[in-house]
Amino acid sequence: MEKKYPNADMLGQLAIALQKLNWDATDEIRVKIGGMSVTGTATHPDANPKWAKPFGTVSYQNDAFIVIENATRSPVVSSEPNPELKQAHPYEKK
Secondary structure (H helix, E strand, O other): OOOOOOOHHHHHHHHHHHHHOOOOOOOOEEEEEEEEEEOOOOOOOOOOOOOOOOOOOEEEEEEEEEEEEEHHHOOOOOOOOOOOOOOOOOOOOO
């Protein structure tokens, strides 16, 4: 029997994971792709495109991954110095 919605299992697993994390539909979600490469150097116009892809070409690796970030629930908290830590040697300006 052919599945009517082939991605339903994948999306269902994602929905379950988001529910376990108690994420809300009003949260700001950012989806990022990792495990890719971008051509950062210009190539000669006569170069073989198989070996020298055009500048800015994005290639996804076989082990690419997706990062789902909940921007609403990840506040930026600046670190503060530990007052109990003392440097071992005096600082000398040169």
